[in-house]
Amino acid sequence: MFIFRFYFICFAGFIATLAFATGKESPTQSSEKREPPVATEDSITFSSVHVDEPYIALTFDDGPSATLTPKLLDLLAAHHIKATFFVIGENVAEHPEIVARAAREGHEIGNHSWSHPNLAKMSDDSVRSQLRRTDDVIRGATGNRPTLLRPPYGSITAREKRWIHDEFGYRIILWDVDPYDWKRPGPAVVRNRILKETHRGSIVLSHDIHPGTIEAMPSTLDALEAKGFKFVTVSELLRMATPPPSRAPHSAESISASATPSPAPTQQPSPSG
Numbered sequence: 001m002f003i004f005r006f007y008f009i010c011f012a013g014f015i016a017t018l019a020f021a022t023g024k025e026s027p028t029q030s031s032e033k034r035e036p037p038v039a040t041e042d043s044i045t046f047s048s049v050h051v052d053e054p055y056i057a058l059t060f061d062d063g064p065s066a067t068l069t070p071k072l073l074d075l076l077a078a079h080h081i082k083a084t085f086f087v088i089g090e091n092v093a094e095h096p097e098i099v100a101r102a103a104r105e106g107h108e109i110g111n112h113s114w115s116h117p118n119l120a121k122m123s124d125d126s127v128r129s130q131l132r133r134t135d136d137v138i139r140g141a142t143g144n145r146p147t148l149l150r151p152p153y154g155s156i157t158a159r160e161k162r163w164i165h166d167e168f169g170y171r172i173i174l175w176d177v178d179p180y181d182w183k184r185p186g187p188a189v190v191r192n193r194i195l196k197e198t199h200r201g202s203i204v205l206s207h208d209i210h211p212g213t214i215e216a217m218p219s220t221l222d223a224l225e226a227k228g229f230k231f232v233t234v235s236e237l238l239r240m241a242t243p244p245p246s247r248a249p250h251s252a253e254s255i256s257a258s259a260t261p262s263p264a265p266t267q268q269p270s271p272s273g
Contacts (some may be wrong), residue, residue: 023099089114187216
């Protein structure tokens, strides 16, 4: 009888100890630190934005131009439109007063590299130099550093996007409307392409270094306004982003269609941008 009681007490003590141990966090669990979430390409790169209202962002690359950019600024001011200028560092160094004016009038200034090379074909140090020098001259002209990058030609690798975002804090801005104005097809063609392709949430690409683009802008802006579009900077557009509505597929065909990604400008680098 004594032996039975002894074994019973030992067994009960073992069960109690086990229950206490399993209910307590291990030192590893309690002291474990959660790593900050890693930025994904979807949270870094944007070619358009889903918004609920008819807002769009006009963007102009490769300036400033000594003669054309001031004309464009006059036109935008007359329409009370704010745009985003992705500037070349070399051009900012030559005409800082134009960039200063653009920023002063409420336009956004983004980094478009120092000399417009293909970043995807460069070493990290060379890319870093291109971005840092442009960052510095923009800050010198405007008093603020840029937060957006548009890679020349839209050409940039996924790895570059991540380390550039981590080091500079830039979001990578591409586009979904391209009038191919760099080919100089004429003002009417530039206008018609922009009007045909633009929808709510669009990021419209064009260049303030081509005379035909500036000539196209008065009628383009009038037509976009007539269609009900409202104009904001890229950063403002990003802040307006809303989740796209979820749609339940009704067939295998609709599942396939909804899963097919739209082609991105980075897949085939274009002379645009």
